[in-house]
Structures are given as structure tokens and as C-alpha cells.
Amino acid sequence: MSAFVRRLKEPNAMADYETRDVSPRFVLAVALGLFSSMALSILLVFGILRWIVPTTEPSATIFGDRQERAGPRLAVSPAADRDEVQREAEGRLQGYGWADRAAQSAHIPIDRAMAILAIRGWPDQDGQEEGKR
Incomplete structure (x- = not known):
């Protein structure tokens, strides 16, 4: 009988593991290196963004200074807006x-x-x- 067949017949033959596989320490070191480099990248990006924040008010647009700085104007009631435009046109x-x-x-x-x-x-x-x- 070959050595392989003899090992399969032994009761604890399947409990062994290959020693030639990747070591758990190496996997752990790579994972820690990956997460630490991601954390360092995030901190670097936040630092750059904090460093390049504009300190002056933005200049006027080509449309003049008519735009409101508070945010976008949203149509709260499109039907009422349409009715108002229709009344003005009529x-x-x-x-x-x-x-x-x-x-x-x-x-x-x-x-x-x-x-x-x-x-x-x-x-x-x-x-x-x-x-x-």
C-alpha cells in the first residue's frame, strides 16, 4: 500500500494541516498593514482638504449676484406654481x-x-x- 492510502486509513490523518500553507501571522500582518494604510490615507485626505479650504467668499457668478446662498430653490407645490403662471399669462x-x-x-x-x-x-x-x- 502507498503512503497516501495508509494515511487516509489512519483516524487522525485528516486533522493535520499543511505546514507549507501561508502562515497565520503573515495573513494578520497583511490585514493590519492594509487597514492601517487605509486609515493613514483617510487622515491624509482630511488634512489636505482642511489645508485647501477657501478663506474668501466665492466671486459673483456670470449671472450676477442674484443666486441665493441658502441652497437650491425647490418647488414645494408645482401645481400651485403652474396655476400662478397660468393666471399671469391669462x-x-x-x-x-x-x-x-x-x-x-x-x-x-x-x-x-x-x-x-x-x-x-x-x-x-x-x-x-x-x-x-
Whole structure:
């Protein structure tokens, strides 16, 4: 019988371990080295971030200083915001007001503008109205 078969027949043959395997001390040393290098890296990053913190207030953006520094503006109620925009648009379409007061340009309700165009006609390119030729 071979030595291998003889060892398998012995009752405590499987309880042995290979002495050629990696030693537990080496595994422990590698694990401790890995964790200590990670901890050192984290401390190094925190140190660098603490060292490069800006000390002055950020400069104005290309949009001016209109942006609030408190954080993002969130839509708390999108439906209410949409309704408000819709009311403002309807008021502009259905009401009278100045578009440009310096140029004496006003806006009028759409229904009134359509009635005026129906009576006078669409102006041609010369600036004369069609109905007065």
C-alpha cells in the first residue's frame, strides 16, 4: 500500500494541516498593514482638504449676484406654481398694459386685437393698411 492510502486509513490523518500553507501571522500582518494604510490615507485626505479650504467668499457668478446662498430653490407645490403662471399669462393676454412705455407700445386683449385686424386688415410691408388703398 502507498503512503497516501495508509494515511487516509489512519483516524487522525485528516486533522493535520499543511505546514507549507501561508502562515497565520503573515495573513494578520497583511490585514493590519492594509487597514492601517487605509486609515493613514483617510487622515491624509482630511488634512489636505482642511489645508485647501477657501478663506474668501466665492466671486459673483456670470449671472450676477442674484443666486441665493441658502441652497437650491425647490418647488414645494408645482401645481400651485403652474396655476400662478397660468393666471399671469391669462392676465397679460386678456388685459391692457404697457409693453414698452418709453416707446409708447401697449398690449391689448387678444379678442380686441383680432377685431381691429378684422376691421382694418393686416398691414402690408410698406406700413400702409390694406383697407385704405
